[in-house]
Amino acid sequence: MSDVAEDLARIYKDLLRPTAAARIRVAVLVLFLSILCNSGCAFFNDEGESDIIIAVNLSDRIDPIFVFAVIADPHIPDSRMFPPQDDYRYLKAMSVAEDLLEVHVQDINSHSQDVDFTLVLGDISDKGKAWELNRAAAILNELDAPYYPVVGNHDNFQDDNKQAWKDAFGRDSTSYIFIWEGFKFIVIDPTLDPYDPPDHTVRFDEDLRDWVRSELEDDPEMPTFLVGHYPLLNRCWSAEFRVFERVGQTCLAAEDDHITEDPPVSERGYPDPEHLNYYRVYQGGRELREVLEDYGNVIASLNGHVHANRAEEHNGITYIDVAATLVGSPCIRYFYVYSNRVEVDFEYISDGSLLSHVRSLCPNCLRCSYPDRVCGFIGGRLEDRRFTVWVGQR
Numbered sequence: 001m002s003d004v005a006e007d008l009a010r011i012y013k014d015l016l017r018p019t020a021a022a023r024i025r026v027a028v029l030v031l032f033l034s035i036l037c038n039s040g041c042a043f044f045n046d047e048g049e050s051d052i053i054i055a056v057n058l059s060d061r062i063d064p065i066f067v068f069a070v071i072a073d074p075h076i077p078d079s080r081m082f083p084p085q086d087d088y089r090y091l092k093a094m095s096v097a098e099d100l101l102e103v104h105v106q107d108i109n110s111h112s113q114d115v116d117f118t119l120v121l122g123d124i125s126d127k128g129k130a131w132e133l134n135r136a137a138a139i140l141n142e143l144d145a146p147y148y149p150v151v152g153n154h155d156n157f158q159d160d161n162k163q164a165w166k167d168a169f170g171r172d173s174t175s176y177i178f179i180w181e182g183f184k185f186i187v188i189d190p191t192l193d194p195y196d197p198p199d200h201t202v203r204f205d206e207d208l209r210d211w212v213r214s215e216l217e218d219d220p221e222m223p224t225f226l227v228g229h230y231p232l233l234n235r236c237w238s239a240e241f242r243v244f245e246r247v248g249q250t251c252l253a254a255e256d257d258h259i260t261e262d263p264p265v266s267e268r269g270y271p272d273p274e275h276l277n278y279y280r281v282y283q284g285g286r287e288l289r290e291v292l293e294d295y296g297n298v299i300a301s302l303n304g305h306v307h308a309n310r311a312e313e314h315n316g317i318t319y320i321d322v323a324a325t326l327v328g329s330p331c332i333r334y335f336y337v338y339s340n341r342v343e344v345d346f347e348y349i350s351d352g353s354l355l356s357h358v359r360s361l362c363p364n365c366l367r368c369s370y371p372d373r374v375c376g377f378i379g380g381r382l383e384d385r386r387f388t389v390w391v392g393q394r
């Protein structure tokens with residue numbers, strides 16, 4: 001690669017994820033290129049047409065329109081009576097859950113680029129107790145910028161119709177919308193009111209789907225994110241990360257089986273991977289996806305719950321699973337929003353001892369070298385954590 005091409009490649013990388021140093025490099029090179037372009041830019045074409053495009057883009061704004069962070073599933077426990085114990089079954093570092101959330105907050109506040117807001121994708125508490133939710137809110141209130149909370153199944157374990165959640169975060173409803181710089185965020189809550197343990201059902205029911213549809217109809221031109229706790233694109237997965245076969249793969253073919261039947265059990269005593277899903281019932285998930293697909297402006301759907309990172313495009317919409325703050329190798333997702341794209345990136349939490357502690361709960365995560373198996377499923381492949389969502393191209 002020529003020196004010019006190498007410079008251009010570095011500029012392009014800087015444009016996607018600008019840091020302070022990158023901004024300085026880009027500014028100097030923009031000045032240099034603008035002088036050269038007065039006598040024509042044809043020499044940039046020795047590496048092909050894309051060089052011209054890079055040169056043209058340099059005249060556009062370099063900073064994103066806005067930046068938001070996404071975290072999920074902090075599972076803040078009630079630590080009043082007994083010190084929380086780590087959960088080796090689900091690999092949750094419960095003993096340091098509060099510390100982990102605090103570090104996530106500190107890291108977001110000190111991120112190299114200002115973060116405009118944070119999404120917290122549910123299971124904010126471990127049992128839905130008022131004390132847990134208030135403790136979580138106290139930590140999250142230390143964020144410099146606003147945050148938008150989501151209800152998870154663990155926030156709905158007290159049969160209080162999620163009143164403690166509403167009180168902790170000062171919200172009248174668990175479903176709501178907000179608009180940021182011309183982008184719409186639709187926050188949904190498919191958990192049951194009242195909580196119904198024997199049912200274990202998650203219902204993207206008709207009322208919820210109609211509400212989402214009306215929100216999409218209200219702003220048909222506005223790029224939109226759907227935000228919730230549950231995946232709309234089911235995976236073959238186990239919250240215990242014990243079943244390796246097909247873990248992480250999409251389970252579209254088995255969706256209908258989950259509605260009425262328990263997953264069959266294999267000879268080894270595990271649920272049949274062909275039918276595997278921890279929450280076997282996601283009623284209306286497919287229909288809600290079809291609502292989203294009816295409109296050309298939904299660019300992505302974000303969720304927690306699976307405690308693992310994954311990104312997958314399906315019929316033009318990117319479905320993004322976000323890992324938990326206390327499982328695997330905790331990292332923070334950052335979304336850099338531009339007019340034509342969203343660059344998604346990640347950073348591991350800055351506290352090395354906390355990171356090591358969480359990783360120690362999952363020896364398989366450290367040893368495993370098979371990307372589709374348990375370690376790869378929790379952390380995701382690199383392309384599950386660093387990718388681009390294009391705006392307005394559906």
Ligand SMILES: [Fe+2]
Nearest residue numbers: 073123154305
């Ligand atoms: Fe969770």
